[in-house]
Amino acid sequence: MSQLGTACHSGVGLSTDSKVLKAELKALKSRKAEIARGFKSVEPDSDQREALIADMTAVSERIKAVEDALKPSRSQPAVQAYQETKAPPFYRISNESEYTQPFQLRELNSEEYDAWFQFVRDETAAPLYMHRSWGGLIQKSFGHPTRIWVAMTPEGRIVGGVPLTFFSSRLFGRFAVSVPYFNYGGVLSPYWNVAKALLTGLQKVAHQEQLTHIEVRTMQDGLWPNSSDRKVSMVLPLPETLEALDRQLGSKVRAQSKKAEEHHPTVAFGGLELLDDFYRVFARNMRDLGTPVYAKSWFANVLSEPGLAATLVVVKVRGRAVSAGFLLGHGPMLEIPWASTIRPANALNTNMWMYRQILDYAVSEGYEFFDFGRSTRGAGTYHFKKQWGAKPYEHHWYYITPDHSKPPELNPDNPKFRLMIALWKRMPVWLSRLVGPPIVKHLP
Numbered sequence: 001m002s003q004l005g006t007a008c009h010s011g012v013g014l015s016t017d018s019k020v021l022k023a024e025l026k027a028l029k030s031r032k033a034e035i036a037r038g039f040k041s042v043e044p045d046s047d048q049r050e051a052l053i054a055d056m057t058a059v060s061e062r063i064k065a066v067e068d069a070l071k072p073s074r075s076q077p078a079v080q081a082y083q084e085t086k087a088p089p090f091y092r093i094s095n096e097s098e099y100t101q102p103f104q105l106r107e108l109n110s111e112e113y114d115a116w117f118q119f120v121r122d123e124t125a126a127p128l129y130m131h132r133s134w135g136g137l138i139q140k141s142f143g144h145p146t147r148i149w150v151a152m153t154p155e156g157r158i159v160g161g162v163p164l165t166f167f168s169s170r171l172f173g174r175f176a177v178s179v180p181y182f183n184y185g186g187v188l189s190p191y192w193n194v195a196k197a198l199l200t201g202l203q204k205v206a207h208q209e210q211l212t213h214i215e216v217r218t219m220q221d222g223l224w225p226n227s228s229d230r231k232v233s234m235v236l237p238l239p240e241t242l243e244a245l246d247r248q249l250g251s252k253v254r255a256q257s258k259k260a261e262e263h264h265p266t267v268a269f270g271g272l273e274l275l276d277d278f279y280r281v282f283a284r285n286m287r288d289l290g291t292p293v294y295a296k297s298w299f300a301n302v303l304s305e306p307g308l309a310a311t312l313v314v315v316k317v318r319g320r321a322v323s324a325g326f327l328l329g330h331g332p333m334l335e336i337p338w339a340s341t342i343r344p345a346n347a348l349n350t351n352m353w354m355y356r357q358i359l360d361y362a363v364s365e366g367y368e369f370f371d372f373g374r375s376t377r378g379a380g381t382y383h384f385k386k387q388w389g390a391k392p393y394e395h396h397w398y399y400i401t402p403d404h405s406k407p408p409e410l411n412p413d414n415p416k417f418r419l420m421i422a423l424w425k426r427m428p429v430w431l432s433r434l435v436g437p438p439i440v441k442h443l444p
Contacts (some may be wrong), residue, residue, distance in 0.1 A: 005417055029326075088235045088237075091127055104154075163178055188217045218397070218398070221232075229395060259352070263350070267353075267357045278326065281314075286317060327358065
């Protein structure tokens with residue numbers, strides 16, 4: 001028997017520390033994937049293959065033992081009740097918190113940005129997209145500058161702030177967003193009165209910068225009168241083990257996600273090596289939806305950024321990529337900001353199968369929540385996500401204009417874009433990949 005097999009059968013007791021067990025489970029699953037890849041390069045009936053089989057058996061048994069040790073001792077109804085009490089780590093401000101000392105609102109100069117990013121790091125629940133990497137990625141990928149307005153004490157201490165990314169084009173005008181291209185950003189402060197003062201101050205910024213509007217994306221209600229709450233994030237609390245996930249999802253969802261297995265799909269999680277497959281699926285799906293596609297370089301830049309937990313997932317059938325997703329991890333939550341399945345694969349049920357693989361991955365990586373992304377209540381995507389057990393959490397996006405007027409709707413829901421969407425669906429995919437990026441970079 002191989003050395004690994006001997007170690008796994010050595011009778012060493014299981015630790016009762018769940019964190020230690022989770023770390024071991026993660027390492028074991030990585031080893032299992034490594035062994036599985038090894039089968040591709042060995043001959044049938046060879047000694048090497050027999051050794052791989054022994055290793056795979058040993059690792060699988062150890063995985064089962066660790067998963068059994070992680071099983072909760074309480075009954076299943078208690079497990080469900082526990083899951084329902086977990087709340088996603090969205091940034092929220094208590095409306096009872098107030099900063100009672102003087103502060104002033106002003107724009108930071110570039111030499112002061114380090115102080116802002118230190119403030120962001122100190123706010124432990126700050127959205128991922130408020131951190132240092134994202135302003136640079138947006139500037140590099142789309143050419144849009146990001147500037148920062150803060151609330152600052154007379155001693156120079158930051159007590160709140162909001163980053164604004166500026167857009168300017170002949171087609172859509174001049175406006176600013178916090179934070180564009182993603183769901184979460186907006187105003188950051190532990191104090192209710194400071195957050196409200198920042199949004200009030202942005203009206204002056206909109207006037208001085210000659211903007212049609214400023215859009216501030218948050219999960220916080222009550223900060224400004226002109227807002228939209230049409231969108232929700234669909235978030236699923238995750239259990240600690242795959243067996244508990246099986247029970248949580250229920251038999252109907254399990255059966256639907258397994259339908260694809262008769263077509264023998266394969267799944268891969270990785271980085272830049274999967275980008276061509278991901279983008280091929282994504283670009284085709286965006287064309288079918290009538291939506292301009294991002295440039296491939298945008299995804300390459302995010303995947304290449306140090307310190308970001310960015311991962312691609314690609315599902316193939318008969319060697320052809322048919323479903324794909326882009327994953328971003330932050331703290332206890334794994335998010336999927338982009339996902340696509342080509343239409344011919346809908347009948348194969350690979351989209352359901354892909355999401356089951358992603359949820360397994362999220363549990364194995366130790367995440368506590370999976371964010372299925374943004375949807376409109378009642379829409380098809382809303383019901384797709386709801387069937388997994390995901391709960392809706394309202395977005396509150398604030399629109400600040402110089403004169404309190406209604407801002408333009410720069411989204412596919414705007415009836416003005418219906419003709420363009422219809423024409424775009426008829427465009428060849430190669431052409432949509434060429435002309436889409438210069439347009440979509442102006443659509444936040």
